[in-house]
Amino acid sequence: MVVRELELDLDAFEGPFDLLLTLVLREELDLAEIDVAAIVISFVELLAERETLDLEACGEFLVLVSALLELKARSLFPDEAAELADLGPEEAAEELARRLAEYRRMKEAAAWLAERLADSRQRFFRLGPAPLAPRPEPRKLAPQDPTQLAAALRALAAEPPQVSLSHMALRFPPVALFVERFRALLQRRRLFDFDHEVAGMSRIEIAVAFLALLELRKQDEIAIQQAAPFAPIRIARANVERSHSWTVRSA
């Protein structure tokens, strides 16, 4: 019988024993996940199947499995090893016994639960996903004055002011009209004063007239001068020589 070929079927591993050892040594399998007792049980079962007792195999197995167990114990409780080492032999035995007792009680508790589970094999009941809708947290509000609410409502209930439609009726004179007018003016005169020309016009007309000026300036037909902000705007026929430097566009 070859121990290495012992077939294992554990929770965390399925395959031959030597593969398990290889994976553990390569740290590809966490020994903490391996139930060593289950390995021993598998081996003992295999032994039981055979009629003759293979002492050599038993010895080999014992060596391997005890090494595995030591490795596992060390990896499971690295800190506790130091913890227990600090204790005297008496205290260490005490601590060990305490832990064993604790585990034993839990094993008993598990057995009790298993019994109960077997007993409840005949209990069928309805299960659902979220059974009850989570209750919304009750909102806590500071005491409020009802008149404040009334005031807020009153403000909301007031009729909104009538929207002015007056701008819909506005007429915009065409820019071209002023362009023509200024061109004609400049044929007669070399220079004119913008403010003078638009005196008495409405704001809209003045704005459109100004757009016409910009248009003419863009086409290099006129030169615009203003001595200072808000000073009168002077319009002159474009000076061809100067217009070139102007087209480099400050505009």
Next chain:
Amino acid sequence: MDRPLRLIAANPLDALARIIEGLLVVATAPLSREELCEATNESEERIETALGLLGERHREGRSGIVLERVAGGWAFRASRDAAEACARLFERPVQRGLSQAALETVAIVAYLGPVSRPEIARIRGVAADSAVAGLLERGLIAEAGREAGAGGAVRYRTTPLFERVFALESLAALPRLDDLGDDADAIRERLARVAEQRTA
């Protein structure tokens, strides 16, 4: 004229019992006394009495639906007579195939919870990762905060579903740990005996 009046007055609890019956049919988890009070707008005392009436009506041998007190509340389940037929039609994914590792882990969580994975591993001597993951997936345990300190491990506790699956009225219905297993003294004696044999 006074006969129908007396009839209504004679058994007002019956009406309440019917309402509770309806609530329990709709619920997919046990309803607590408080929940029943809130839903019915009735006093705890009357709810208790109505539940007593209901329990009498829905008990093993008398009804296919049995009222049981479980997981801190009341719920309906199928009667034992119906279990075999139920088993042919319905799965019980929570209970099915709970391994020894899972049972030990859930026992530790039930008794010691909230408890972290490292603590469970320490008691069982095996890493608890897969057992905890399986129990979480079944809904038998749930996260319950973390251990104190930065990066503390997640702690777990059992859920009401655990109580329901194991037919426990509450966690208090678990047997006392002292009643289970050997105590530390007995184990120490055994250890000492083994040690003596070795040195002998």
